[in-house]
Amino acid sequence: MKLLYQTHSPYARKALVAAHELGLAGSVQVIHHETSPTRQNAEVFALNPLGKVPVLLCDDGQVLFDSSVICDYLDSLHGHPMLIPVDSKQRYRALQWQALAQGMADAGIAVRWEAERRPESLRWPTMRDGQLQKVIAACDFLEREIGTHAAVDIGTIAIATTLSWIEFRGVYPFQTGRPHLSSWYAAFCARPSMRATTLSGDTND
Numbered sequence: 726m727k728l729l730y731q732t733h734s735p736y737a738r739k740a741l742v743a744a745h746e747l748g749l750a751g752s753v754q755v756i757h758h759e760t761s762p763t764r765q766n767a768e769v770f771a772l773n774p775l776g777k778v779p780v781l782l783c784d785d786g787q788v789l790f791d792s793s794v795i796c797d798y799l800d801s802l803h804g805h806p807m808l809i810p811v812d813s814k815q816r817y818r819a820l821q822w823q824a825l826a827q828g829m830a831d832a833g834i835a836v837r838w839e840a841e842r843r844p845e846s847l848r849w850p851t852m853r854d855g856q857l858q859k860v861i862a863a864c865d866f867l868e869r870e871i872g873t874h875a876a877v878d879i880g881t882i883a884i885a886t887t888l889s890w891i892e893f894r895g896v897y898p899f900q901t902g903r904p905h906l907s908s909w910y911a912a913f914c915a916r917p918s919m920r921a922t923t924l925s926g927d928t929n930d
Contacts, residue, residue: 727754728795729769729780733926735830735890736792737779742882743796743808745918761928793823796879808879815876822880825863826887832859833887833896842928860897868903877916885913893924 728744730737744750758778760766770776773790781789781798789795800808810816839853867884874881888910891897900907913919 726752726784727756727782729758729772729778729782730755731760731778731926732757733890733893733924733928734778735887735924736777736827738889738922738924739826739883739886740779740781740792740795740799741922742886742918743799743879745921746877746882746916747799747803747807749799749802750921759928793827793879796882800879808877808882810876810878815878818874819876819878819880822874823883825866826880826883829860829863829884830887830890832856832863833891833894836860836896837894857897860891860899864897864899864903864906868906871906871909881913882918885910885919889914889919889924 726749728737728740730741741750741753741755744753758766758769760769760776760778765776769778769780772780772782772788775790777791779790779792779795781795783789783798787798789798797809800806805811808819810819833856835856836853839848839850839856888899888906891899900910
């Protein structure tokens with residue numbers, strides 16, 4: 726399998742962390758591709774009409790995107806799911822946390838656009854603040870709930886990789902005043918899957 730990847734993407738990192746947790750990292754060739762809304766990558770667009778990574782080229786010829794679909798596919802290769810629980814209650818909790826992480830990452834990226842990436846004359850502080858409030862509210866939710874969901878599943882992988890990106894980009898100091906979330910995050914970041922996939926680099930617009 727080949728994974729089109731970006732070393733500073735929270736979405737791509739989620740897929741690669743999942744591969745590590747499933748013991749599949751050795752079967753995945755990681756190929757770095759820079760993508761940006763302002764710079765089209767023709768190779769990525771040829772495989773994903775949205776022009777985004779991650780994209781997984783499967784051994785059977787399938788081309789899969791986005792990260793949630795890729796993680797679901799990787800989980801299916803075991804014959805029994807490991808990251809997306811079968812039990813209904815656990816399954817929908819894990820998927821909901823994955824959705825929360827996706828929303829946090831989307832909001833964090835919007836914050837960066839309005840705070841630093843967009844030309845200064847075009848920035849919209851009200852939009853920045855509104856998107857940041859989503860990140861803050863999600864972190865407050867996690868501070869309350871993180872102790873009740875200790876499993877390593879698609880939900881907690883998504884949360885950890887999103888928080889790592891928020892920290893990496895300096896979007897918001899989520900660990901301040903949140904001892905439960907901070908402790909959980911530190912422990913998750915110590916996992917081999919996280920240590921093998923550290924974020925690096927910057928977006929080239």
